Ligand SMILES: Cc1ncc(C[n+]2csc(CCOP(=O)(O)OP(=O)(O)O)c2C)c(N)n1
């Protein structure tokens with residue numbers, strides 16, 4: 222079943238490789254992956270959609286949380302969330318279909334970002350399925366060329382972010398209690 | 409200006425600050441500047457004969473002492489040779505820091521001479537790794553590497569350092585703090601869960617403590633002992649956990665699993681409460697998972713949250729350091745005063761466990777004409793009495809050693825458990841003997857695995873290490889032969905080891921003593937002579953070639969369905 226995982230990650234070389242490596246080592250295929258810096262530019266937010274063997278769903282999140290560069294990995298397939306994707310599309314538009322294309326684009330809330338005698342470049346955002354439909358309709362007008370961003374997902378629940386404080390050299394390992402929440406949630 | 413220090417010197421300074429006294433390594437092109445700085449530095453460098461053995465020797469040092477080990481290799485082939493040793497450390501949670509040289513930063517990505525993508529290759533071979541292209545990042549990375557390797561669930565960490573970083577200079581300011589916001593270590597355990605665990609333990613009628621390598625890593629042997637005495641629970645120690653509870657402790661049963669004892673496996677199958685401490689329900693322990701301990705509830709204590717409910721669902725999970733959790737748990741149990749309780753179920757359980765032990769004891773077999781492998785292990789046990797360090801390789805000899813040699817303390821039994829890497833034994837014994845120069849160290853190897861790290865005999869001689877190398881020579885890749893015999897109609901394919909070198913000449917060629925023993929009546933004297941020898945000794949022990957390790961849970965079988973011995977006399981063509 223598809224799992225949507227949201228990760229808050231240190232913006233460091235190799236961080237992406239570690240996360241993707243966990244997935245590829247298990248022989249799974251990533252359906253979509255997006256990464257960008259957050260407000261704090263030392264961090265990145267990643268959304269990964271991946272088809273995971275059902276009994277491994279929790280294990281994958283735990284393994285990701287174990288990575289040193291990962292501040293938080295959460296499974297968004299369970300709680301409430303919103304997902305959006307963006308599509309950029311070039312549509313060949315002969316004179317006779319230009320108006321029809323623009324009408325359809327308007328229905329899907331798409332914007333024209335370039336217009337030439339050959340056709341249009343369109344931009345649309347929405348849920349993945351809506352964009353699939355949009356692409357299908359545009360294809361009925363002729364050849365299209367398309368680039369999709371992959372899904373970005375935002376959880377609608379506030380998730381507490383727990384970070385480890387700095388450690389003084391020579392000091393003992395940072396100790397925490399209050400395990401109950403974490404343990405109960407994951408089991 | 410005079411405050412400027414080279415990257416190589418800074419690296420050594422950081423190692424000193426981490427308390428490093430020994431590096432196992434092998435130099436090469438890009439690490440020459442580092443080796444130049446080591447030339448007149450107090451840290452001891454041990455030149456092994458292959459980088460894989462640098463990692464294994466560092467592991468031997470760690471496993472015998474609990475300190476973090478260090479190994480070092482050059483770029484390209486040096487780094488790729490290290491990787492087996494890193495994965496081995498990863499699977500057994502052994503803290504080592506591996507330092508590798510990398511080509512000059514401006515050459516990375518050009519297929520430069522001896523360039524390999526070490527950072528990429530070792531991503532999945534380590535707990536974490538670093539690529540350092542800028543000298544300013546070096547000190548921080550080294551201290552982070554040691555912190556990550558040794559804290560939480562320990563493991564190997566690699567720092568790949570470009571040649572220009574070794575050669576560069578900068579003003580060195582010691583690192584005073586490190587910050588890894590995403591690295592969470594949970595040590596304490598949840599108090600409420602701990603209370604519930606204590607309750608469950610005393611309510612159980614058929615408890616079974618299942619203790620593993622985590623108990624040894626967290627130095628929790630004393631706490632484990634108190635726990636099993638308070639709960640009065642039978643206890644099994646896994647291959648990684650041997651010695652966590654003294655082998656002669658009355659509550660100790662033996663090792664469970666594929667080659668575990670009848671009593672241990674029947675106990676694990678029939679228990680109503682598994683108290684799992686620093687273990688991971690490995691398939692070599694559980695057999696067919698669906699049929700494992702079907703009547704049991706599980707309390708699982710582990711520092712790594714991802715181990716909880718990975719293979720077997722935990723009814724009561726406790727994430728924390730086994731030592732800290734057991735300290736708290738024991739305090740709760742003491743308050744409950746279990747010795748005053750009447751626990752009739754427990755009495756019946758103990759009787760059952762003792763009956764199983766008596767029904768099929770793990771007793772060595774003897775013959776008057778040939779040395780049985782079990783006989784060899786029993787003789788080593790007689791000398792060791794649970795006190796010697798025993799490093800093994802991988803195969804039948806490893807299993808017989810685990811079954812028949814006992815350990816009164818942790819950190820005496822050094823074996824490659826998770827990865828099962830042949831070639832581990834000899835270099836591991838090097839690290840252990842260097843760390844514990846006054847200890848008796850046996851290195852028990854098969855005739856196959858011994859030849860995988862044979863060149864380390866030179867290292868042993870160079871450092872005058874009095875290791876007693878006991879080669880259990882069955883003329884076969886014995887463990888593979890056993891499977892071929894039992895499961896592949898005895899079609900022995902590529903398992904015969906012809907051409908084993910004459911041990912007398914082999915040892916002599918390296919400048920020490922060796923001999924062969926093949927008659928059971930001479931075994932004891934031969935072992936005693938080897939031990940009495942002040943230097944290293946190679947004892948080649950010819951054992952019955954077709955002996956199989958029993959009990960055996962066939963792969964995919966349930967642990968209560970052990971094969972206890974050969975079904976009927978089997979014809980084996982010679
Ligand atoms: C590096 C490596 N290669 C292959 C194996 C598979 N393997 C496991 S045991 C074994 C036989 C070992 O033979 P030997 O060293 O003579 O020990 P014995 O089983 O005879 O005691 C082999 C080939 C392994 N564990 N490690």
Ligand SMILES: [Mg+2]
Nearest residue numbers: 854855884886
């Ligand atoms: Mg052999």
